[in-house]
Amino acid sequence: MAIDLRRSCIVAALLLFGNGAVGQEGWARYRLIVPDEAAAQRVSDSELALFSDSVALGYTDVIVGPGQFPELWSLRLPYMRIQELPDPRSWADYGLETDNPNYRNQYLRFDQIIAQIEAWRAANPRVISRRQIGLSIQGRPLWAYRVGGPQIPGQPEKVVVVTCLTHAREWITGSVGMHLLYMLSELYRPRPNRPPNVPNVTVWFVPVQNPDGYEYSFTNDRMWRKNRRRNNSTSFGVDLNRNYSVAWGGAGSSGNPSSDVYRGTAPFSEPETAAIRDFCASPAVSKLTAFMDIHSYSQLILYPWSYTSNAIPSGDRTRHISLGNAMRTKILEVYGTPFTVQQGSQLYIASGTSKDWGYGVHGAISYTIELRDTGQYGFLLPENQIAPSQDEFWPAFLEFLRQL
Numbered sequence: 001m002a003i004d005l006r007r008s009c010i011v012a013a014l015l016l017f018g019n020g021a022v023g024q025e026g027w028a029r030y031r032l033i034v035p036d037e038a039a040a041q042r043v044s045d046s047e048l049a050l051f052s053d054s055v056a057l058g059y060t061d062v063i064v065g066p067g068q069f070p071e072l073w074s075l076r077l078p079y080m081r082i083q084e085l086p087d088p089r090s091w092a093d094y095g096l097e098t099d100n101p102n103y104r105n106q107y108l109r110f111d112q113i114i115a116q117i118e119a120w121r122a123a124n125p126r127v128i129s130r131r132q133i134g135l136s137i138q139g140r141p142l143w144a145y146r147v148g149g150p151q152i153p154g155q156p157e158k159v160v161v162v163t164c165l166t167h168a169r170e171w172i173t174g175s176v177g178m179h180l181l182y183m184l185s186e187l188y189r190p191r192p193n194r195p196p197n198v199p200n201v202t203v204w205f206v207p208v209q210n211p212d213g214y215e216y217s218f219t220n221d222r223m224w225r226k227n228r229r230r231n232n233s234t235s236f237g238v239d240l241n242r243n244y245s246v247a248w249g250g251a252g253s254s255g256n257p258s259s260d261v262y263r264g265t266a267p268f269s270e271p272e273t274a275a276i277r278d279f280c281a282s283p284a285v286s287k288l289t290a291f292m293d294i295h296s297y298s299q300l301i302l303y304p305w306s307y308t309s310n311a312i313p314s315g316d317r318t319r320h321i322s323l324g325n326a327m328r329t330k331i332l333e334v335y336g337t338p339f340t341v342q343q344g345s346q347l348y349i350a351s352g353t354s355k356d357w358g359y360g361v362h363g364a365i366s367y368t369i370e371l372r373d374t375g376q377y378g379f380l381l382p383e384n385q386i387a388p389s390q391d392e393f394w395p396a397f398l399e400f401l402r403q404l
């Protein structure tokens with residue numbers, strides 16, 4: 001946003017001197033005027049939590065809590081108070097949470113998922129930030145959450161994108177994605193003695209790629225899979241995992257709008273997949289190192305290709321298998337749940353999948369994960385299996401990041 005820096009400085013200076021001595025009891029958002037790189041560095045080094053996505057020249061908003069005024073003053077920058085904030089530890093003041101649901105033992109609705117992640121972001125704003133990457137067919141926001149690792153100067157940033165709830169009825173994938181986000185953000189929480197072996201990776205989570213379909217699976221049809229595109233007077237929905245561009249239109253997808261694997265009218269015809277495409281090509285993702293699309297069920301770790309039984313080049317194949325086996329081993333250690341590592345096409349041929357696109361277009365390490373179970377409950381995984389699914393997949397995901 002363009003601002004008149006000079007005028008803002010004058011206004012800010014007036015506010016600073018008129019208001020600065022007043023004590024700070026609650027939490028508030030303050031706008032800092034950041035004139036140059038040196039000032040930006042001071043803000044980056046400060047203990048104050050960021051309200052803005054990142055420190056930017058011009059202005060940056062920070063969160064000032066009780067007792068943090070000296071920290072604000074020590075920055076020696078003009079500031080102004082923007083708004084009061086609720087205590088980030090009780091984000092419910094924002095009216096976001098309705099009935100205090102627990103993501104460990106309940107499947108949450110779309111709004112509840114976002115509210116929960118927002119609470120985590122408010123409590124750890126230097127590590128978690130978010131970006132709206134698009135709008136669904138019905139106008140719901142598509143969010144990507146960044147969980148930022150420790151920056152090691154001189155080392156190129158590794159970027160991983162994780163998508164969940166591509167298919168509406170695969171509810172467990174949202175629960176597991178949330179848990180990965182939360183656990184990683186706690187691992188990255190700034191503290192004096194950082195535990196060893198923390199991976200230097202930035203992970204972007206898209207917790208709900210298909211919010212319309214997901215909500216529809218609560219309100220109308222528990223077994224709904226696709227998005228909610230109105231194809232014609234009798235049929236709704238495009239299979240987002242047949243709408244990506246690699247081998248779009250090929251075997252294992254359908255041109256029939258009523259089919260559950262309907263591919264849509266063109267690659268990326270759907271705003272939900274176009275958002276992922278555009279986001280992965282944006283500066284936020286300088287180079288996509290790895291891509292993981294989380295599905296259920298069958299307990300599989302699938303690597304490319306899905307559209308053909310041909311193998312990818314052997315070096316890439318070996319790397320996918322080795323990282324896949326590392327995950328498999330970690331999952332097995334927790335509750336003995338067996339996952340199988342295999343090429344996607346071995347399950348069945350599918351064209352236009354996100355995994356083939358992540359590898360084929362970006363050259364990323366790319367997986368489709370299929371979570372619990374193997375068919376006893378299938379998509380209808382009972383809520384008492386949410387926490388075990390989360391607890392067995394997190395160590396695998398962490399190991400994956402460490403070996404990346």
Ligand code: 0X9
Pocket residue numbers: 167170241295296297302305306307344345346347348349350353368370
């Ligand atoms: O068919 C899909 O999109 C995925 N399975 S699901 O039951 N979650 O719908 C699998 C896609 C991965 N590739 C292949 N199966 N080839």
Ligand code: ZN
Pocket residue numbers: 166167170295296
């Ligand atoms: Zn799926």
